[in-house]
Amino acid sequence: MDFSERIKYEWNKSDNTLMRIVMINVVLYLLFAVIIIVAKFGNLPALSEFAVKAFYLPPSLPELAFRPWTLITYGFTHSLGDIFHILFNMLILYWFGSIIVSEIGSNRLLGLYIWGILAGAVAFLMLYNLVPFFIQLRSSTLGLIGASAGVYAVVAAAGTLLPNMKMNLFLIGEVSLKWIAIGYVALSFVSLAGFNAGGNMAHLGGALIGYLFIIQYKKGNDWSKPVVSFVTFFQNLFKRKPKMKARRGGSAASNEEYNQQKQARAKKSTEEQNQIDDILDKISASGYESLTQKEKQILFQASKK
Incomplete structure (x- = not known):
């Protein structure tokens, strides 16, 4: 089985939401890279502008009105300036996502990740449309990109679902999931004072929804259902329906x-x-x-x- 066949097999495996999310992020990152490289070497600024508008979540609400899809697309790719961004995001997503899948299933991981992305987008937009200091910076801000809000939702959810579960950290040793989640949130909160305040605000939005997702799940409210229903409907639109054969004279x-x-x-x-x-x-x-x-x-x- 060659590489392409192995990828196809991994994609088509049942109950494989975690790996599909990782694969989509990697493929869109590579696609984004190809578009930007072609735009630069071919001196095609319009193509570069197209890539930005296709993936980046704009900070301005009027711009968002013309690019509503970016509420989702921003969370499935990464900027090209730092390859460690996508590398660490996908590793953390895989580690903590595996915990979520083993405990509450793949469908809930999908719902959790999408809600995390949406919550991150809302937090980012609130910062740039409600806080005077950041309103002034909107014109010089390219926008938001990266899966971090979804990843933070998964980390916070794991820490809320299994707070006392231990994870081995390099050079540190065993640490409870709740402390890892708290550490992540604290780091992003402190980093609001830095240059990537918008990104860190999105992290906090994702973490908050991850916490609330599990609190509601423990109460019997499954927030993943509308997300899974929408994705299933969308998938069915592109599935080829089998032809129905007439069966005459059918009997019991x-x-x-x-x-x-x-x-x-x-x-x-x-x-x-x-x-x-x-x-x-x-x-x-x-x-x-x-x-x-x-x-x-x-x-x-x-x-x-």
């Missing part, structure tokens, strides 16, 4: 037979998926060469589907 017996066949196909698909997962785990542990010829053939057939 034929309907029962049809249902049995359908269940058998679903069972077979699940078994095949489990078999492929076991093979990939074997590759991770011992390398591709450790596979038997039959296992290699199974992977090859799976990559063609």
